[in-house]
Amino acid sequence: MSYKKKEIKQGINIHNITTNKFKTNLYAIFLTTPLNRENVTKNALISAVLRRGSQELQSQDKISKKLEEMYGAVFDCGIEKTGDNHVLKFYLEAISEEFLPEKEELAKKCLEILTGIIFNPLIENNGFKEEYIESEKNNLKQIINSKIDNKRTYSIERCIEEMFKNRPYGLYRYGYIEDLDKITPENLYEYYKKLISECKIDIFVSGTIDEEKAIKLVEENSTIQNLNARKPIFAENKEDELDGKEKIVEEHMQVSQGNLVIGMNVNSKEQEDKYVASIYNAILGGGANSKLFQNVREKESLAYTAVSTYRRQKNAIFIRCGIEIGNFQKALETIKKQLEDIKNGDFTDEDINNSKKLIVESIRGISSEQDTEITYYYGQELSGEFTTLEEYMRKIEKVSKEEVEKLAKEININTIYFLRD
Amino acid sequence: MKIIESSKIKEKEYIEKLDNGMTVIVIPKPNLDKKYIIWGTHFGSIDNRFIMPKTGEEVFIPDGVAHFLEHKMFEQPDGTNSLDTLMALGLDANAYTTNDHTAYLFECTNNFYKGLDELMDYVQHPYFTDENVEKEKGIIGQEIKMYDDEPSWRMYMNAMDCMYKKNPIKIDIAGSIESISKITPDVLYKCYNTFYNPSNMIMVVCGNFKPEQILEEIKKRLVKKEEQGEIKRIYPEKETEINMPYKEVEMEVSTPIFAIGYKDIEGAEDKKEIVRKHIAIEILMNMIIGKSSKAYKELYEAGDLLSTPDLDYEFSDEYAHILISGQSKNPDKIQEKIEEVVDKYKKEGLEEDHFNRIKKKIYGDYVVEYNSVGEIARMFLADKMKGINSFDYIEEYNTVTKDYTEEVLKNVFKKENMVMSVVKCK
Structure with missing residues (x-):
């Protein structure tokens, strides 16, 4: 495996990952722009409208037919929050040419379709096609409303919303229904042009295509040639100053299980502390040996799910448990006891070693999944510094028990969210 | 080992049926860092009525036993839990139960053979006590409730109810709070002894392996078990009509x-x-x-x-x-x-x-x-x-x-x- 990055124009990068581990080539283009209340809904709508059709392939079924002909190449797009950025992600995955039943050149076609969808949309009367805008507004409305359908993800979203209230990261990635009415085919197209000319653009080519070929492929693509150089506007990673007061938010719905989510912030601006926080998180709720799993689940039999996750870009940890509604106090006490124990150094070298193994193993696995590998390099790109997988593992290995204990004292509960009946 | 090759996708499969009746399949992937092993028994939620080959006894079991057994297999006599042991090695270990089989697995890049030791040890050595069975009822109870709140699961179970009148595919894999309350160590042992016989099991390994070598490593770790005849599974008669539209x-x-x-x-x-x-x-x-x-x-x-x-x-x-x-x-x-x-x-x-x-x-x-x-x-x-x-x-x-x-x-x-x-x- 080899990774190479090249700036083809200011603000536009190509990232090539040459690998022989997969039967597919994966092309991905990410547009990065700062998250803010004004644009969040527009970005979500743009991503939905673009996939409806391009100048060349003017409708969804035309795109689908074309892709099916290419042995079921798959186009996908999505919208995500990465730190304080809103990222519009577009993917195209196609079988590597050596596994096709007949010889066919797919790479050039793939990139043309993908760049066509993103950069050459179907435009009528100086706006997006009205029919597409109207139907995607309705769809987006449904997507926003469907937030409540999965109680687990809903609870996490809600906890984040409360914890980062009135801050970019607290925004919902699909936006807000009340913003949809103001959007017209024309004003959305105006905004789109601005977005495309200012955002940060990252183009990934992963698979058997080598560096030289990948760069040539991208540089010879006429759509990419037409893009302007830019000083890209996006949010650099920075910590939010959250107050240390603990707040409880309770919400009622018709559920038979209670969903408890606890948001905690890590009060440290040291870059190196992020590795310590990863270890802390693994000890707390990273796996079967973690304090949450062992105590909340195995000892007290309070939950089936008892986990924590660390969101590196926001330096925040979220604990999540599904519990009997009447056991709220008991579960909360058990969880708080685990937090205190780590603060007081009540964990072993073995806990540290287990956590290191868990994390190192997951880093080693990154290159075994094409999209995970792309996400890793994109994360590095945004962080402004470049850490190789090897360095990453070394830094994890270096973390000491004292460092975890010390950082634990800087980790505070911010929001306790409970979804109940 | 028998070799089956797919020239179109350039992959090979090595397959061997061992003397004890277990099937081992190896799919070599020399380019990949990850290794994966999965060991399955042909015992799922639909197998709720059967005749034990050794005693000839006909057994009816409460709904959710295959899944309950899956949870309990990790428990060890010395108080440790094999899931913890595997994860402590840095392995990504798990298990799952479907309608027709139960599987134990782990994925890793390192420590594969240490993981293999543990996997093959715990799957071959059950340890069920009144106490550890009782404790699990609370955990699985929460798992059942988690699914109860999941609209897509309810939709799926209702679709099964529409299609089938008596077929055990209608049964929730995890059972119900009521049905699992009847589960005892005795039921678990009966099912274990019947279905976890090598002749009812299949192991699949995928990753950077030499097939003959990994086969030997697996054989070395197998505990000798008494041969048993075929398990007679009793299912309701095939239905030719739907239950309700x-x-x-x-x-x-x-x-x-x-x-x-x-x-x-x-x-x-x-x-x-x-x-x-x-x-x-x-x-x-x-x-x-x-x-x-x-x-x-x-x-x-x-x-x-x-x-x-x-x-x-x-x-x-x-x-x-x-x-x-x-x-x-x-x-x-x-x-x-x-x-x-x-x-x-x-x-x-x-x-x-x-x-x-x-x-x-x-x-x-x-x-x-x-x-x-x-x-x-x-x-x-x-x-x-x-x-x-x-x-x-x-x-x-x-x-x-x-x-x-x-x-x-x-x-x-x-x-x-x-x-x-x-x-x-x-």
């Missing part, structure tokens, strides 16, 4: 979700025939309501579908059905549309271009499944449990013609076997 329930969802099913009552004996039929059904489902279909375009443009429905064909010797499921504010309209398209295709036949295009797409779908060690190993295990070799999907692919697919359409997509389960908004 429609079922709905209200839950807190933003938009209704639906599952439209066709119960497939045309069983096939020959395994290659089953594979061909499966391929034909996948082509048909895609032609009827897949991404490039006319029906999908219309429903999408009318706002009745937001994305393509999930298309599934589930089958074993005991059941077979198609499931088309998704989210729509108007499930009735989706059902009508599907009926309409099926009728049209039955009358006018399938369009040649469309058929060939979808066939190409399906080929790509099969190839992509060979991207990850985990997917490969799980696929070979699940297929082998049904007596199928996964490569057959690639090999039989070319034999599936338009005429044959039209035949399958007539036999399987029958109006009288169609059902719909809907979860409505509260």
Whole structure:
């Protein structure tokens, strides 16, 4: 495996990952722009409208037919929050040419379709096609409303919303229904042009295509040639100053299980502390040996799910448990006891070693999944510094028990969210 | 070891049936860092009535035993838990239970043989006590409640209820709070001793391995178990009719979700025939309501579908059905549309271009499944449990013609076997 990055124009990068581990080539283009209340809904709508059709392939079924002909190449797009950025992600995955039943050149076609969808949309009367805008507004409305359908993800979203209230990261990635009415085919197209000319653009080519070929492929693509150089506007990673007061938010719905989510912030601006926080998180709720799993689940039999996750870009940890509604106090006490124990150094070298193994193993696995590998390099790109997988593992290995204990004292509960009946 | 090669996708499978009756499959992946092992027993939630080969005793078990057993296998006499031990080695370990099998697995890049020691130790040494069985009831109780709140699971279970009258596929894999309260160590041991005999088990390994070498390592770790005869499983008689055409329930969802099913009552004996039929059904489902279909375009443009429905064909010797499921504010309209398209295709036949295009797409779908060690190993295990070799999907692919697919359409997509389960908004 080899990774190479090249700036083809200011603000536009190509990232090539040459690998022989997969039967597919994966092309991905990410547009990065700062998250803010004004644009969040527009970005979500743009991503939905673009996939409806391009100048060349003017409708969804035309795109689908074309892709099916290419042995079921798959186009996908999505919208995500990465730190304080809103990222519009577009993917195209196609079988590597050596596994096709007949010889066919797919790479050039793939990139043309993908760049066509993103950069050459179907435009009528100086706006997006009205029919597409109207139907995607309705769809987006449904997507926003469907937030409540999965109680687990809903609870996490809600906890984040409360914890980062009135801050970019607290925004919902699909936006807000009340913003949809103001959007017209024309004003959305105006905004789109601005977005495309200012955002940060990252183009990934992963698979058997080598560096030289990948760069040539991208540089010879006429759509990419037409893009302007830019000083890209996006949010650099920075910590939010959250107050240390603990707040409880309770919400009622018709559920038979209670969903408890606890948001905690890590009060440290040291870059190196992020590795310590990863270890802390693994000890707390990273796996079967973690304090949450062992105590909340195995000892007290309070939950089936008892986990924590660390969101590196926001330096925040979220604990999540599904519990009997009447056991709220008991579960909360058990969880708080685990937090205190780590603060007081009540964990072993073995806990540290287990956590290191868990994390190192997951880093080693990154290159075994094409999209995970792309996400890793994109994360590095945004962080402004470049850490190789090897360095990453070394830094994890270096973390000491004292460092975890010390950082634990800087980790505070911010929001306790409970979804109940 | 016997070698089966798929020249089209450039993969090889090494397969061996050991003297104790266990099947071992190795799929070498020299380029990958990840290694994956999965060990399955042919015992799932539908196996709730059987005759123990040794004693001849007929046993009925409470719903949810296979899954409960899966949870309890990790417990060790010295108080440790094998899941913890495996994770402490940095391995990604897990287990799951389906309708027809239970599987124990781990994935890793390092420490594979230490993991193999632990995996093969705990699966071969059960330890059930009154106390540890009681404790698990609280944890599984929460797992059951988690599924109760999941609209898609309720929708699926109701679809099964629509299609089958007595077939045990209607039973929730985890059982119910009530049924698991009856589980005792004795029941668990009876099931363990019957179903965890090597002759009822299959192991699949995928990653950078030398097949003969890993086979020896596996053999070394096998505990000698007494041979037993065939397990007689007792299932209700095959049903030729559906139970009810429609079922709905209200839950807190933003938009209704639906599952439209066709119960497939045309069983096939020959395994290659089953594979061909499966391929034909996948082509048909895609032609009827897949991404490039006319029906999908219309429903999408009318706002009745937001994305393509999930298309599934589930089958074993005991059941077979198609499931088309998704989210729509108007499930009735989706059902009508599907009926309409099926009728049209039955009358006018399938369009040649469309058929060939979808066939190409399906080929790509099969190839992509060979991207990850985990997917490969799980696929070979699940297929082998049904007596199928996964490569057959690639090999039989070319034999599936338009005429044959039209035949399958007539036999399987029958109006009288169609059902719909809907979860409505509260």
